[in-house]
Amino acid sequence: MVKSMPARSEVSIDETWDLQSLFASDEAFHDALSALEKEVDAFASTYKGNTKNASTVNTLLKAYAEINEKFVPVGTYASLKISTDQTDDEAQMLSSKFGSAAAKVNSKLSFVTSELLALPDETLEQAMQESDEFKVYLEKLIRKKQYQLHSEVEKTLAAYSSTFNAPYGLYNTTKMVDMSFDDFEVDGKSYPLSYVSFEGDWEAETDTAKRRAAFNAFSQKLKDYQHTTAKTYDMQLQTEKTTSDLRGYDSIFDYLLFNQEVDRSLYNRQIDLITSELAPHMRKYAKLLQKAHGLEKMTFADLKISLDPTYEPEITVEESKKYINDALGIMGEDYLEMIERSYSERWIDFAQNKGKSTGAFCSSPYGNHPYILISWTGRMNEVFVLAHELGHAGHFYNANRAQNIFNARPSLYFIEAPSTMNEMLMANHLLENSKDPKFKRWVISSIVARTYYHNFVTHLLEAAYQRKVYERIDAGQSVNAGILNNLKRGVLEEFWGDTVEINDGAELTWMRQPHYYMGLYPYTYSAGLTISTQVSKRILEEGQPAVDEWLEVLKAGGTKSPVELSKMAGIDITTDQPLRDTIAYIGELIDELEKLTEEIEGE
Incomplete structure (x- = not known):
């Protein structure tokens, strides 16, 4: 409740x-x-x-x-x-x-x-x-x-930096301070709603009537703020376009990809290949969810439900420690000591409270230890979220000690590889240690629904939408709420086809994501997960040598480009093979879910 x-x-x-x-x-x-x-x-x-x-x-x-x-x-x-x-x-x-x-x-x-x-x-x-x-x-x-x-222009631009950062602050103020949600009603009963409770609980609620009512109430409140939020976002976009033009970049894409040290072909490939080749697998997964829940139709509001609503292990913060330690133990003593300290020295903010940022993140200040923000709901899938954030922590815990302040941070393209790597290690560990088909199905559906859906679908569809937005901006145009809603709806409809009904409110999901204020960030999740999927397979097959190479990659920080870092880990991202292999692997997982479901229902 x-x-x-x-x-x-x-x-x-x-x-x-x-x-x-x-x-x-x-x-x-x-x-x-x-x-x-x-x-x-x-x-x-x-x-x-x-x-x-x-x-x-x-x-x-x-x-x-x-x-x-x-x-x-x-x-x-x-x-x-x-x-x-x-x-x-x-x-x-x-x-x-x-x-x-x-x-x-x-x-x-x-x-x-x-x-x-x-x-x-x-x-x-x-x-x-x-x-x-x-x-x-x-x-x-x-x-x-x-x-x-x-030099005088650079000095002036730097003086305006807090003004240039204002749209992000304004976005957060609108979202977390001004936006206040009323309770929603189902069958005469009232239920409380907030940003955190919607994204942490109601989106995955197994009762269809409550879940859809929460989605509608949540979307209605977003709608009240769509014009202000769109204007805020347009301000961010126009600032980036002006900066790109002033500095003489060929396009806004070249400007935003410059510090990522990858060319535009790697960016486009990630979006184009996944949009076309992953969609059939994910539609199959949506149909599996629909069947498992006996839904007459599958809507956008139903995509975050778990495959088996009767089987959702619960877990306390204290219990999460053992899972985290057992799964990430392969990373070695030093890594485990960092995990122990993160619990005992209160590096992690677990609380759920009003006004707290949504989602989860890890901040890794140079010269200090990392800090992790998460809103702990007690659902077992939080273990994957925590493993993910500890992946960021472990990355910078290693890089910050091995490199100077200028060299510690790698390209944004690589930033999500160490985090999603830990999710893969967690999944592998859980699968190895259970023979129970229901638990196995829960683990695999967690990988599909959380690790891959979140990083390969949610963030990738954000990236596909974001690319369309920047194409407009690059052509000297602007955006408003109507345009952004149409672009978002178009991307969702293209990906899900007629398998999922893109119901009213789905087009407003662009309002929920702070990543749009961080340049071309959303696509990097699938880029990182492509790398970590392949490395985690190596670790499963080769053990310690692959782990040792991965730890060296973490210590390298930003001293090498994403292509060089991937090569250190034995992955060649200059070809599309790692991405195609990862998409095929997601397909295999969904096939396995179908088999397990038949096996469980046949018992």
């Missing part, structure tokens, strides 16, 4: 994360922010205009790295604070204060990039030879040279 959400002040402290390793109090945060602003002034007066040769380049970068390291905890504290309660006035003010301070600081620091890129390439190459430490950073900088603007 879904209960009303408590206020943040009412949840148990044990269910919350402990931000004290960042700052002991808000006061300590404000002190650190003031000190940082002074340090930036001192840094600028020491180094501005004084970088002339290779040795001064490396001296500058050493000091610049130290400044960046001090920037991390204040930024992390401000964002984590508001993510657990967007309605908290103090957290809002603290976040705004950081935003405006960050804009000033970035503006004052913009000279670093401008002055380095004004030097001859030979000087930068000599600096790389003299010190390996900043080699990767300088290589990436040289790549950017043709898109760099005059």
Whole structure:
């Protein structure tokens, strides 16, 4: 039964994360922010205009790295604070204060990039030879040279950074603060509704009448805010288009893919192949769900239900530990120690409360430990969510210790590989340790419904829709709610065909996803899962050598491109074979579900 959400002040402290390793109090945060602003002034007066040769380049970068390291905890504290309660006035003010301070600081620091890129390439190459430490950073900088603007322009643009980031903040405020859901009724009974309860519970509710009523009530509330949300999104898009044009990129796609270090063919392939080749498998899965639930018709509101509504294991936070440890034990002692600390030192925010960000994420501040946000519902599938976020944590736990601050983060294209890898390890472990066909069916349906549906279908359909949006923007057009609704509906109808009725409200799902404010992010989930599916197969077949190679990949951080990182793990993503193999594997899983269902029903 879904209960009303408590206020943040009412949840148990044990269910919350402990931000004290960042700052002991808000006061300590404000002190650190003031000190940082002074340090930036001192840094600028020491180094501005004084970088002339290779040795001064490396001296500058050493000091610049130290400044960046001090920037991390204040930024992390401000964002984590508001993510657990967007309605908290103090957290809002603290976040705004950081935003405006960050804009000033970035503006004052913009000279670093401008002055380095004004030097001859030979000087930068000599600096790389003299010190390996900043080699990767300088290589990436040289790549950017043709898109760099005059130093005064760069300084001005940096000063506007918090304004350019405003659409994302506005989106979150609309979604988590202004949007308030009324209870909905079924057969004369009232049920509470919120963003978190809809996405965490009602979407998967086994009672069809309640599930569809919740979907309708949820969609109706989204509809009330569609025009504001569309205007907010258009603001984000126009800012990106202007930046792309100003910097001289051929298209907005080239601009957004530049830092991902992959070309457009890899981006397009991910969307085109999955849209055409995965759709038949997923339609088969939708029909299986429809049959299992005895539904007259299958609607968009029914796609998140579990295959076996009578079999949904429940699990406490405490019980999740054993599953996580057993499944990820193959990653070694160091990895397991990180998992132990994440529970015992309260790195994870499990609470469900009003104003908390939806979904789950992992923040991995350099020089500190990772933080994970999740809203624990007690359903067994949360173990997959937690394993996923611990995959991000394990990635940066390794990369942050092995690399300097500039080299720790890999391309966005690769970012979801370590997280989805852990979901695969969890699934493999659960399958190996049970002979019960019902449990096996639950595990496989969890992989299909959570791991693959979420990453290969939900996020991929977001990516297909997002590509259509950017094609409009690239052609100099804008968007509004009507256009966005039509684009989203079109993508859903193309994928599901006549198997699933795309009912009213489905077109509004574009309003639910913050990823659209993070560039070309949605498609990277399927890219990461393609890599991790293939690596997890290697680990199953080869054991320790494959694990050791994977740990080396994690430690490499951002020192290599996605193609090189994948190659280190034994996967060649320059061909479409890994993606086709992964799509075929999803097909095999769905066939296995059909077989198990026949076996269980025949008993």
